[in-house]
Amino acid sequence: MTFMNRWKRALLVLLPLLIVVAGGCSQSSGTAGVVTVDVFQFKAEISQQLDELKAEFEREHPNIRLNIQTVGGGSDYGASLRAKFSSGDQPDLFTLGGDHERDMWLEYLEDLSDQPWVADVKEVALDQMTVDGKLYGMPMNLEGYGFIYNKDLFEQAGITEEPQTLSELREACEKLQAAGITPFANGYQAWFVLGNHFANVAFAQQPDPEQFIAELTEGTATFMGNEIFQQWIDLLDLTLEYGNPNPLSMDYSSQVSTFATGQAAMMQQGNWTQVQIDGINPELNLGILPMPIHDSDTNRGMIYAGVPGNWVVNKNSKVKEEAKTFLNWMVTSEMGKRYITSEFKFIPALDSIEGTEEDLGQLGVEVLKYADAGKTLSWNWTRLPNGMPQEMYSSIQGYIGGSLTREEMLEQFQRNWDNLSFQ
Numbered sequence: 001m002t003f004m005n006r007w008k009r010a011l012l013v014l015l016p017l018l019i020v021v022a023g024g025c026s027q028s029s030g031t032a033g034v035v036t037v038d039v040f041q042f043k044a045e046i047s048q049q050l051d052e053l054k055a056e057f058e059r060e061h062p063n064i065r066l067n068i069q070t071v072g073g074g075s076d077y078g079a080s081l082r083a084k085f086s087s088g089d090q091p092d093l094f095t096l097g098g099d100h101e102r103d104m105w106l107e108y109l110e111d112l113s114d115q116p117w118v119a120d121v122k123e124v125a126l127d128q129m130t131v132d133g134k135l136y137g138m139p140m141n142l143e144g145y146g147f148i149y150n151k152d153l154f155e156q157a158g159i160t161e162e163p164q165t166l167s168e169l170r171e172a173c174e175k176l177q178a179a180g181i182t183p184f185a186n187g188y189q190a191w192f193v194l195g196n197h198f199a200n201v202a203f204a205q206q207p208d209p210e211q212f213i214a215e216l217t218e219g220t221a222t223f224m225g226n227e228i229f230q231q232w233i234d235l236l237d238l239t240l241e242y243g244n245p246n247p248l249s250m251d252y253s254s255q256v257s258t259f260a261t262g263q264a265a266m267m268q269q270g271n272w273t274q275v276q277i278d279g280i281n282p283e284l285n286l287g288i289l290p291m292p293i294h295d296s297d298t299n300r301g302m303i304y305a306g307v308p309g310n311w312v313v314n315k316n317s318k319v320k321e322e323a324k325t326f327l328n329w330m331v332t333s334e335m336g337k338r339y340i341t342s343e344f345k346f347i348p349a350l351d352s353i354e355g356t357e358e359d360l361g362q363l364g365v366e367v368l369k370y371a372d373a374g375k376t377l378s379w380n381w382t383r384l385p386n387g388m389p390q391e392m393y394s395s396i397q398g399y400i401g402g403s404l405t406r407e408e409m410l411e412q413f414q415r416n417w418d419n420l421s422f423q
Contacts, residue, residue: 003116011028035319037326038082040091044073044252045141045272049343056335057326064322074190074252076390092317093326095309096137098128099382100360102310108134110315115324117331120352128382137310144367144376145270145307147199147289153181153265165295166235173242176265186241186247187255188400193226193268195393196381197304201291203384204377205299217421223410229398230295233399233406239268240400248400260284270307271363274345278361281371283284286412288366299377303370306379307349385420392416405411 041050047070062171069091071080078101084091085108091315094106112118113135121139131139136238154172157179163169173183205228206212217219223229244250244264245413253276259267260280266292277284290301313323330336331350339347341355348355357365370376381389395412398404 002334025213028265031275032289033064034065035322036067037093037319037323038091039066039068039323040084040094041068041070041311042072042095043076043272043344044070045275046344046346047072049275049339052343054341056339057329060333060335061325061329064325066326074192078346080263088281090314090316092314093323094312094314095140096129096312097309097382098137098307100384100386101382102129102131102136104386105312106131106136108314108316110313110320110324111136112138112313112324112327117350117352120331120350122349122351125349128307129310129312137312138331139307139349140285140309140311140342141307141340141349142301142305142367142371143270143272143308144288144345144370146291146303147184147266148269148273148363149257149266149287149289150259150262151285151287152387153262156180157265160344162289164290164292164301165318166231166238166292166297168238169289169292170238170242173238174222175324177242182242182244182264183266184243185255185258185267186239186243187250187252187267187269188397190248190252191390191393193252193255194396195391196388197270198236198268199389199392199396200304200380201235201293202226202229203380204304205232205293209378211382212215213380214419217385219418223417224407229410230406233409236396236399248397249347256280269360270347271347271367274361274363277363286362286366288363288370302375302377303367304379305367305371305376385417387420388417391420 009323020392031057045048050070050408052066063114071077081094096102102109111134118135123143125139125142126135128139129135135307153176157173157175159172163172176183203209205211212221216223216228244258250258255267255275256269256276257280258264262276262281266289271288277286288303290303292300302312311327312326317323330340337353340348340353345361345364347367348361355364359367364386392413395404395409395416398412399406399409
């Protein structure tokens, strides 16, 4: 047998095998194969629980894999997300705030109006992601924040009533300090603590926050001439006077840990910290106080509540249907709903999900208590010009560090607002 004949015979033997292998490869790379959904999100406090939920989902959906990346807890999620898109590494499913963030990313967002969970979204959670009657995001949850406090330490210091005014808060701080207890754990290294949550206090306390924001942009209002911003600085000064040394060096995790271990009686945070606090000391007796900026009855006894983020689907993704499958499963399956309330400790943004007091934790129950009583003020940082919260954070840090006076801080706010409004 010649070499050529031997080669032909070998080819005839191998050809059926090659066809089978080629067919197998084609199938695995098609719709019947396993696909991966890249998920990018900022809720650092649920990263471990989300990984556990991922395993449950993949067990029920063996053809879908979730690749979850979390950037949060003080890191700049927005900058990281922009970097991903700039590099071409676009996630299939990611999280966004509303208003300006929604508009900035709108060209990438899938219309989710036809999804089965949409009819169950609470009315208060719809506005952030709705444009021209179309819904572009699924709200993650409802949240509220103020001064979380340790009720046992308050009792130890002889504080029998919750402080509702700035003067009453100062009196409580003096009693705590006299009892050898640090009043505040100030995690002012974390940009969102100052740039989002603390700065929002001054916006939310305005008679009409949206109108005030519009007037700032129109030039008919200024930070320097606003009495509420002056009062807001008084509250900031009080937290510094009765807080831990070197607040600009304390990050988010250290702040929560300091509070949870009983080293401070209060911290400016919200119900999202319940999981981390429970991981350190589940026996703490917790409550949430208002963040008062004056002694009048205006907005007395209010905390701040809203939707912290929304799940959105990249409309250019090749696996966007699988991403929608995960979202739908998370809010309709018994497993997913259990994780939202019992494991994430989220206050549900959908009427179809119910959480018990045991599920939501003490802080979630506190937020619901304020919400049910109509004692909540709005979240406004998503209404600000893009990049303004980060600029305010930098200016507030300058004030805390002593390089800016209160007037200079407000002047910086104004310059940055004017610059960003026209970009």
